[in-house]
Every structure is written in structure tokens, then in C-alpha cells.
Amino acid sequence: MTRAAPDSTPQKPPVAFLALGVVTIALALVELWVIFAVAPVELQMGIVQKIFYFHVPSAYAMYIGFVVAMVGSIGYLVKRTDRWDALAVAGAEVGLLFCTIVLITGPLWARKAWGVWWTWDPRLTTTLLAALVFTAFVVLRSMGGAGEAEKRFAAALAIVGFFILPVIHYSVQQWRGQHPTVISRGGGGLHPDMYPALYLGFLLFTLLATFLIWARMRAEVARLALAAIETDAASAGLLED
Amino acid sequence: MTAIHRFALAGLFALALSAPMTTAHAQDGGGAASDDPAEARSATFQAVEGAVQEDIPGGPLLVGAYGVILALVLGYVLHLARLQSQTTRDLARLRTAVERAGAKQTG
Numbered sequence: 001m002t003r004a005a006p007d008s009t010p011q012k013p014p015v016a017f018l019a020l021g022v023v024t025i026a027l028a029l030v031e032l033w034v035i036f037a038v039a040p041v042e043l044q045m046g047i048v049q050k051i052f053y054f055h056v057p058s059a060y061a062m063y064i065g066f067v068v069a070m071v072g073s074i075g076y077l078v079k080r081t082d083r084w085d086a087l088a089v090a091g092a093e094v095g096l097l098f099c100t101i102v103l104i105t106g107p108l109w110a111r112k113a114w115g116v117w118w119t120w121d122p123r124l125t126t127t128l129l130a131a132l133v134f135t136a137f138v139v140l141r142s143m144g145g146a147g148e149a150e151k152r153f154a155a156a157l158a159i160v161g162f163f164i165l166p167v168i169h170y171s172v173q174q175w176r177g178q179h180p181t182v183i184s185r186g187g188g189g190l191h192p193d194m195y196p197a198l199y200l201g202f203l204l205f206t207l208l209a210t211f212l213i214w215a216r217m218r219a220e221v222a223r224l225a226l227a228a229i230e231t232d233a234a235s236a237g238l239l240e241d
Numbered sequence: 242m243t244a245i246h247r248f249a250l251a252g253l254f255a256l257a258l259s260a261p262m263t264t265a266h267a268q269d270g271g272g273a274a275s276d277d278p279a280e281a282r283s284a285t286f287q288a289v290e291g292a293v294q295e296d297i298p299g300g301p302l303l304v305g306a307y308g309v310i311l312a313l314v315l316g317y318v319l320h321l322a323r324l325q326s327q328t329t330r331d332l333a334r335l336r337t338a339v340e341r342a343g344a345k346q347t348g
Contacts, residue, residue, distance in 0.1 A: 042286050046299045047299045048303050054307070058310070093317075094317075101313055101314075105309065108302045109302070109306070112299050191286060212321075223324070223328050226331055226332055238338070
């Protein structure tokens with residue numbers, strides 16, 4: 001496999017990248033204002049229901065991350081280029097970050113709503129399963145000097161992990177469980193004043209996930225380019241240690 | 242435009258379209274919760290009227306949840322910043338080593 005000579009010049013962040021970061025921060029402040037000043041307190045659960053406005057968009061951002069990991073993995077298996085590999089790593093890490101947020105904020109809500117921190121509900125269990133699969137991916141890729149075989153195995157893991165996502169999504173409709181179905185099929189919906197906070201939450205977490213995936217991918221591409229230069233320099237006998 | 246850029250643009254487009262469709266779809270099914278006990282779970286969120294009364298205080302849980310989100314996202318951003326600066330440092334070190342070795346070979 002031939003590889004183009006990597007550019008050793010540090011790349012400045014594109015303007016669009018910086019603008020995305022600024023817009024995301026501004027939107028986060030607006031979202032907090034809408035959640036606490038516009039959206040009403042929920043009748044049954046009280047103030048703890050406001051976790052919902054970050055919990056559900058976090059799950060959505062988790063889907064984004066894991067789908068990107070799957071696409072990057074397929075791209076890597078087909079093209080075998082560093083950029084696709086970097087995309088897979090970035091998607092898996094960011095997806096796992098949001099999955100962790102979902103798995104922590106969910107029990108904090110459940111303590112109030114159900115009286116327990118955790119229950120083996122289908123949606124909770126399948127989300128935990130996805131977290132374990134992508135944790136394996138991240139751990140595998142975090143080991144120093146991941147070679148071609150590790151990259152291929154991790155790519156296959158991400159593709160397998162992707163197929164848990166539809167199971168998570170449709171588990172509340174197909175199996176007995178306790179997880180609310182407020183905005184799923186058969187759900188009763190939200191109070192009209194709660195929708196702006198939810199819509200803004202979806203937009204905010206879409207931008208946040210995009211920003212983090214982009215940032216992680218930039219870092220991974222730079223790291224892979226550095227490793228390639230180091231290998232080339234060492235094989236040319238330019239490095240003593 | 243590379244394949245990754247095209248993928249990123251297409252992905253953003255699809256995301257922007259899919260989020261409102263998900264909630265619109267949910268609204269279509271409003272109030273259609275089944276009588277089956279297996280399906281007996283929260284199906285609506287309603288606004289409280291009058292003073293708010295809670296048996297289990299939700300404040301600490303809410304603060305904990307928002308605190309965890311902030312800590313995890315900020316922690317990850319700091320991790321990325323450290324990774325980027327580490328790469329830049331390693332690049333500078335490598336460049337110096339290569340230049341020194343090149344000078345030694347020519348000299």
C-alpha cells in the first residue's frame with residue numbers, strides 16, 4: 001500500500017471549525033435559558049424532568065457518533081486510508097462520550113421517577129451493551145502502536161456495534177419495559193411550551209457532536225501523520241533514538 | 242471536495258431533517274397509549290399548575306445531571322486540546338531531530 005508523504009506543517013483550525021465552536025457555546029447558553037425560563041415544570045416529576053432536555057439529545061448525539069464510527073470503519077475497510085480510520089476513531093469516542101452522559105443522567109432521572117437508580121429495562125440494557133462494545137473499540141485503539149490487524153478488528157467491532165442502535169431505538173415499542181415513550185410512537189407528546197427546549201437541544205447536541213468529531217478527527221489525523229513521519233525518518237536512519 | 246467532506250455534508254443534511262421528523266412523528270401518535278399493562282408507562286409530560294410540591298427533592302439530582310454533562314464535555318475538550326498540543330510538541334521535537342541528523346550527515 002502506498003501512502004502520500006504526510007505534511008509536517010501544523011494545520012491551523014479552519015474558520016468554519018472555530019465558528020462552529022462559538023455558535024455551539026452561544027446555543028448552549030440559549031438552551032439553558034429556554035430550559036429554565038421558558039419550559040414549564042412537569043406535573044408528576046417536577047424539576048428533575050428538565051434532565052430530559054439534555055438526556056434525549058445526548059442519546060441522539062450518541063447515535064450520530066456511532067453512525068459516523070460505522071461509516072468511518074466501512075470506509076477504512078474499503079479504502080485503507082488514515083482519514084477514514086481517524087473518522088471511525090472520532091465517531092466512536094464522541095459516541096461513547098454521549099452514551100456515558102445518557103447512562104449517567106438516565107439513572108439520576110430514574111431515582112426520582114421510578115425510585116431506583118437502575119433497572120434492567122430493554123432500552124437501558126441495550127444502551128449499556130452499545131457502551132460496552134464501543135468501550136472495547138476505544139480501548140483497543142487507545143493501546144499504543146495499533147497495527148493494521150487491530151484497526152481492522154476495531155472497524156469490524158464498530159460495524160457490529162452499529163446494529164445495536166436500531167435495537168435500542170425500537171426496544172421501547174417491542175418489549176415490556178419502564179422507559180418513557182413520550183416522543184416515540186404511541187407517546188402522548190409534550191406540553192407545547194416544552195418543545196422549544198427539546199428542538200434546541202437536538203440542534204445543540206448535533207452541533208456539539210459535529211464539533212467534537214471534527215476536533216477529534218483533526219487530532220487523530222495529525223497524530224497518524226506524525227507517526228508516519230517518525231517511521232519514515234527512523235527507517236532512513238535520521239533518528240538516533 | 243473529498244469523500245469525507247461529502248459524507249460530512251450529507252450527514253449534517255440528514256440530521257437536520259431527521260430530528261424534526263422524529264418529534265413530528267411522535268406528535269402524530271399523541272394520546273394513543275395502549276391499555277395493555279405491558280405498555281403502561283409514562284406517555285405524556287404535562288405542565289404543573291400552581292405551586293410546585295415535590296416529595297423527593299429533584300434539585301440535587303438535576304444539578305448532578307447537569308454537572309456531569311458539563312464535566313464530561315469539558316473534560317473531553319481538555320483531553321483533545323492536550324492531545325493536539327502533545328502532537329505539536331512531538332512534531333517540533335521530530336523536526337529538530339531530523340534537521341540535526343541531516344546536518345550531521347552533510348557535515
